[in-house]
Amino acid sequence: MTPALEATGLGKRYRGGWALRDLSLAVPEGRVVALVGPNGAGKSTLLHLAVGLLDPTHGTVRAFGEPVRQAGVAFMAQDKPLYDGFTVAEMLRFGRTLNPGWDDDLARNRLAELEIPLRRKVGRLSGGQQTQVALTLAVAKRPRLLVLDEPLADLDPLARQDVLRALMSTVAESGMTVVFSSHVVADLKDTCDWLVVLNRGRLQVSGDIDELVAGHRVLRGPVEAADAIADRLPVIAHERTDRQATLLVRSAQPVPDPRWHEHRVDLEQMVLAYLRDPGSSALPRPALAALGKDDRPWSG
Amino acid sequence: MVWLTLRQHRMQLLAMLVLLLGAGALLLFSGLEAQGYAAAHAPPGCPGQQDVCGEVNAGLADRYDAVYLFVGMLPLAAPVLVGAFWGAPLLAREYEQGTNKLAWTQAASLRRWLTVKLALLATAVTVSGLVMSAMVSAWLPGFREAKGDTSFANAGVFSMVGVSPAVWWLFAFLFGAASGTVVRRVLPAMAVAVLGVVTVTFVLFNLRDTYAEPVRLVTTHYETALDRGAMMKELTWLSPSGVESALPPFDVCSMPNTQRGAIEQETCLFEKGYQRVFYHHPTSRFWRFQWTEAGILLAGALPLGGLTVIRTLRRRN
Amino acid sequence: MIDFHLDRASGVATYLQLVHQVKHALRLGLLRPGDRLPTAKDVVARLAINPNTVLKAYRELEREGLVVGRPGMGTFVERTLGGASPAARARLHADLSRLALDAREAGLDQEDLEALFASVLGDTYREEIA
Numbered sequence: 241m242t243p244a245l246e247a248t249g250l251g252k253r254y255r256g257g258w259a260l261r262d263l264s265l266a267v268p269e270g271r272v273v274a275l276v277g278p279n280g281a282g283k284s285t286l287l288h289l290a291v292g293l294l295d296p297t298h299g300t301v302r303a304f305g306e307p308v309r310q311a312g313v314a315f316m317a318q319d320k321p322l323y324d325g326f327t328v329a330e331m332l333r334f335g336r337t338l339n340p341g342w343d344d345d346l347a348r349n350r351l352a353e354l355e356i357p358l359r360r361k362v363g364r365l366s367g368g369q370q371t372q373v374a375l376t377l378a379v380a381k382r383p384r385l386l387v388l389d390e391p392l393a394d395l396d397p398l399a400r401q402d403v404l405r406a407l408m409s410t411v412a413e414s415g416m417t418v419v420f421s422s423h424v425v426a427d428l429k430d431t432c433d434w435l436v437v438l439n440r441g442r443l444q445v446s447g448d449i450d451e452l453v454a455g456h457r458v459l460r461g462p463v464e465a466a467d468a469i470a471d472r473l474p475v476i477a478h479e480r481t482d483r484q485a486t487l488l489v490r491s492a493q494p495v496p497d498p499r500w501h502e503h504r505v506d507l508e509q510m511v512l513a514y515l516r517d518p519g520s521s522a523l524p525r526p527a528l529a530a531l532g533k534d535d536r537p538w539s540g
Numbered sequence: 541m542v543w544l545t546l547r548q549h550r551m552q553l554l555a556m557l558v559l560l561l562g563a564g565a566l567l568l569f570s571g572l573e574a575q576g577y578a579a580a581h582a583p584p585g586c587p588g589q590q591d592v593c594g595e596v597n598a599g600l601a602d603r604y605d606a607v608y609l610f611v612g613m614l615p616l617a618a619p620v621l622v623g624a625f626w627g628a629p630l631l632a633r634e635y636e637q638g639t640n641k642l643a644w645t646q647a648a649s650l651r652r653w654l655t656v657k658l659a660l661l662a663t664a665v666t667v668s669g670l671v672m673s674a675m676v677s678a679w680l681p682g683f684r685e686a687k688g689d690t691s692f693a694n695a696g697v698f699s700m701v702g703v704s705p706a707v708w709w710l711f712a713f714l715f716g717a718a719s720g721t722v723v724r725r726v727l728p729a730m731a732v733a734v735l736g737v738v739t740v741t742f743v744l745f746n747l748r749d750t751y752a753e754p755v756r757l758v759t760t761h762y763e764t765a766l767d768r769g770a771m772m773k774e775l776t777w778l779s780p781s782g783v784e785s786a787l788p789p790f791d792v793c794s795m796p797n798t799q800r801g802a803i804e805q806e807t808c809l810f811e812k813g814y815q816r817v818f819y820h821h822p823t824s825r826f827w828r829f830q831w832t833e834a835g836i837l838l839a840g841a842l843p844l845g846g847l848t849v850i851r852t853l854r855r856r857n
Numbered sequence: 858m859i860d861f862h863l864d865r866a867s868g869v870a871t872y873l874q875l876v877h878q879v880k881h882a883l884r885l886g887l888l889r890p891g892d893r894l895p896t897a898k899d900v901v902a903r904l905a906i907n908p909n910t911v912l913k914a915y916r917e918l919e920r921e922g923l924v925v926g927r928p929g930m931g932t933f934v935e936r937t938l939g940g941a942s943p944a945a946r947a948r949l950h951a952d953l954s955r956l957a958l959d960a961r962e963a964g965l966d967q968e969d970l971e972a973l974f975a976s977v978l979g980d981t982y983r984e985e986i987a
Binding site: 288291292293294295309312313314315317318319321322323324326330333334335337338339340341374377381 | 541543544547548637638639640641642643644645646647648649653854855
Binding site for chain 3: 270271272401404405406408409411412413429430431432433504506
């Protein structure tokens, strides 16, 4: 199946240096993708490349096998830009004018459900309402891929929940692929099923969230046995007291040693562990083979 | 797309309409009023060059000068406003507010978005310039006898007739647009546009009399020999021995210290065989000069438009 | 109609929470054969969760034979849980009540009895839980 989003050897250099280097990933269609990384990791750069707002310095990015500008991709930028002087109705007309596939009924029904008045100027709406209008503009184009840059930033918890609910019901209805970036992992836990972690311009993790969670475990056991584990399994994070060691390891199978207690890993814990250790990565095998030092395949 | 352009720039379009309507009303009123005044006060054969016309000529000249206060401002003010309010914000506002990220990720291509915007606004500004030119040109003849033909010799009027306003405004629009793509912030882009347009205006106004080799006229009867609306470049004295100098000789006739004295000195010098030399451009060169200036401005506008398009379409950053 | 809710702090996977809630409703008779489960869209519009999570939960229920998906119509309850007859239920209820009274007279408090009950359940149903 053609990936909804596919990057090959993608790199972007600005005047100040590389924002993104040698990034290859493939996201299957129908996924809700969380793009996570600290500020300055290259999240916005990747998203701008994915929607054709930027041209790559190296490599290619394609959506559904087509150049991204022709692939029916919708984008909501970080600051949710809208024309402040336009009324909501004029923003809809903007969408209708610029998009042949525009679904005006969908847009109007959505705004009616959210009780956003069409005659109000965009600049006079609340932050949550502006996000909803921007989201409506993106969704009513009936895109196959919807890309959202920090859609939840600057929203209060209630508006956050409203936006996520609206987004998820659109996904349920249309089956579109969604990529959204956030630095708050908690927002993504229940909504996303694919995780992409970027760190310092490089791809660290890309994979199905359930598989990633199942493929990692937290081990707690005697500190003297920790090195033996580290020899056999990739250790993403470790904490040691003088007696006890707590390790986050990548392993699909339980560790047979009875001295170690196993715990399920929590998504947020796993993401943070990767971000703290930019050298380690969890990538599908073809991408992994391209890496240098950390490419030792883990034993199953 | 046309709707979007009109909606986004409706304030500018409206302001232009107000300017054109205001100028039209003023010029129409002034023209009709001057015509009425001349009909009521002019002796037979006036307005004209005869001495009896002096009073009505002066009355008409006053009326001309009052309107010229406004018209004479436009050659600088109108391009500055067009550059700052039409050109500069065109792309700078999109960049500044981030709305370019909205507009350029729609199904309609960026190329089309930009083409429609530039073409539509450039056309609007050019047509507005032509309308302004037509109105000023219709107003001028009522004062021609009293004031002479000012449309060539007067730099301000020259810039408001023919194709001049259209190309000037188009140039200013593209200058503003280009500065907006370079600076990407509204206020700095406006400042750059104002500075650029003002500079180009002063440079071209000073270069205008070099658009062609001036005609050299040697005469002592310039009232009749010289084209009344001619554009003057240089005025010198020619001695009987054939030496040309900018200043009159100080040891031949007595130096004047009044205006009457200057006329006496001139008459005295003419009697001694001196002549005046006029380096000038006759009014017949009006269109040649109009098109020369249009050519210069369009040659400047073209790369500015190209810069705007290239910098917008190239998505490096 | 069942109304799902989420306990985000529980640490239990979201799809399992949905599965448990359907089973619970089946046991209590809140859902009966023929009832339609809410559509994925309805569930996600309420809970702000990934639609695939709902589908995964429904697939799990389908795999266990509790519900059946009819394309274009929805997901319907196929059979109920706690299959005992009403008479058997009433008898067990009476037996357990008597047992609880016995336990109280023997000096066990509520927590003691719960622990005892859990341990018996563990022994009895061990293979099913594993």
